[in-house]
Amino acid sequence: MDIIRSAPALATHINALKDAGKALGLVPTMGALHAGHLSLVAQAKKAADAVGVTIFVNPTQFGPNEDFSRYPRTEKEDIAALEKAGVDFVYIPDVASVYPEGAHVTLKAGEMADVLCGAHRPGHFDGVVTVVHRLLTQTKVDVAVFGEKDFQQLFLIRKMVEREKLPVKILGAPIRRESDGLAMSSRNRYLSISERKTAPLLFHTLKASAAKIKKGDKVEVVLKEARAALTKAGFLVDYIELRDSDTLHLLAKKNAAARLFIAAKLGSTRLIDNLALNAA
Ligand code: AMP
Numbered sequence: 001m002d003i004i005r006s007a008p009a010l011a012t013h014i015n016a017l018k019d020a021g022k023a024l025g026l027v028p029t030m031g032a033l034h035a036g037h038l039s040l041v042a043q044a045k046k047a048a049d050a051v052g053v054t055i056f057v058n059p060t061q062f063g064p065n066e067d068f069s070r071y072p073r074t075e076k077e078d079i080a081a082l083e084k085a086g087v088d089f090v091y092i093p094d095v096a097s098v099y100p101e102g103a104h105v106t107l108k109a110g111e112m113a114d115v116l117c118g119a120h121r122p123g124h125f126d127g128v129v130t131v132v133h134r135l136l137t138q139t140k141v142d143v144a145v146f147g148e149k150d151f152q153q154l155f156l157i158r159k160m161v162e163r164e165k166l167p168v169k170i171l172g173a174p175i176r177r178e179s180d181g182l183a184m185s186s187r188n189r190y191l192s193i194s195e196r197k198t199a200p201l202l203f204h205t206l207k208a209s210a211a212k213i214k215k216g217d218k219v220e221v222v223l224k225e226a227r228a229a230l231t232k233a234g235f236l237v238d239y240i241e242l243r244d245s246d247t248l249h250l251l252a253k254k255n256a257a258a259r260l261f262i263a264a265k266l267g268s269t270r271l272i273d274n275l276a277l278n279a280a
Contacts, residue, residue, distance in 0.1 A: 001082060002089040007097040007138060013089055014140050022049040026141040028132060031055040032072035032186035033081050036176035040145045041085045043173050047143045050088040054135050059095060059103045061127030072186055091139065098134050105130045109156045110163070112248040116152050116261055117272065120238045128153055129160040136161070136168050143169045149176075149183055151261065151274045155248055175273070177203065183273045190269040199266055201233050202273055206240075210260050210280030213242065219252055230264055238263040238270070245276060 004010045017024055025048030027040045037053075044051040055078055062068035075092065082090050095103055109118070109125035118125050136144060146154045158170050176184045181203035191199055209226045213219055219242050227237050243250055245257040258277040263270060 001079075001087055003079060004089055004091045005093060005097075007093065007100075010091055010093075010097075010138055014138075017050050017088070018140065023143070024048055024139065024141040025051040026054065026135070026139050026144040027051065028054045028056070028135050028144065028146070030057045030071065030186065031078050032074050032189070033078045034176075034184045034186065036147060036149060036184035038081065038085050039176050040147055040173045041082070041087060043171060044143065044145045045086065047145070047169075047171060048141070051086075052089045052091055052139055052141070053082050053087050054091045054093070054139070056091075056093055056098060056131065056135070058098070058127060058131040060099075060105050060130055061124050063121055063124065066121070067187075067190075072189055091135075098131060098138075107133055107160065107164075110159060112152070112159075113156055115248065115250075116239060116241065116243070117263060118152070120263065125153065125156050129156060132157050133160060133164060133166070136166055141168055143171060145171045145173050147173050147175065148274070149185070150272070151245075151259070152248065181207075183271075185271065187269055187271070191266065195234075195266045195269065198233055198235075199271060201230065202235065202262060202264060202266075202271055203275075205230055206260050206262055206273055206275045207280055209240070210275050210277050213254050213258070213260075214277050214280055219254070235264040235266055238265070240264075242277075 025044035027044050029037050057071050105126040107130045109129045113125040154172050161170055180200040182200045205226050209222050212222045223240050226240050230237050240262045242258055242260055245259045251258055254277055259274055261274045263272045
């Protein structure tokens, strides 16, 4: 596995793979890798001949009061895990390799970037689409895999790729969970022992709410009850909403594409999750 740290070294590596006629796949990450990330790698390997992973904690997607400086950085362990997973290259650029003109947002994420997480993290998705556009352009991959854990991110990346006419296929991967239901996340390591015990309630509430809506209970009532139960358990709920998976439009009633979305803070840790009604 090649470990690449600069844009010119990346270009040389990519050109060699392209010259060899390989179809290339990419899994962009911020590191602190877990089994969720590795499931994306496995999916990318099925879709491409050679797979790269990027590890880059992107400054432009963090707000001024967010966790950029304390975001977990576990490069040595990440490299070992990717080597074991059979990745062809890992790209760990410095900020100047991604942002030669300075770390500024240069793309707008567009419609639906200011709902759900976007409403609570202003500018976040502009930073996400900016960095993903740069990583896709630099790596020239044929396919890239993103997790449904960050469903709104996946949605907005697909829109950006369409708008910018990038020659890459975007694949979505299902959410990987711990055995107690908690969606895997690099941020789970922030949780204290007692918070970690409470955290799976987020998914269990999502699942119970989805089942109630599915059997015909009123959406507004179900979501109000869910919010109250989570608040009582110590969560600070940012949102719990029913939306259409295909458009992200808010739904007052279920439809075939209905999906529940949730974000809540437990102590200082912000957790997100989502669940399609037809999967509940
Ligand atoms: P991150 O390192 O948090 O930026 O995540 C990198 C990629 O891994 C994104 O496409 C995420 O959606 C995906 N991802 C993170 N957690 C999970 C999970 N539990 N299951 C599936 N994909 C995930």
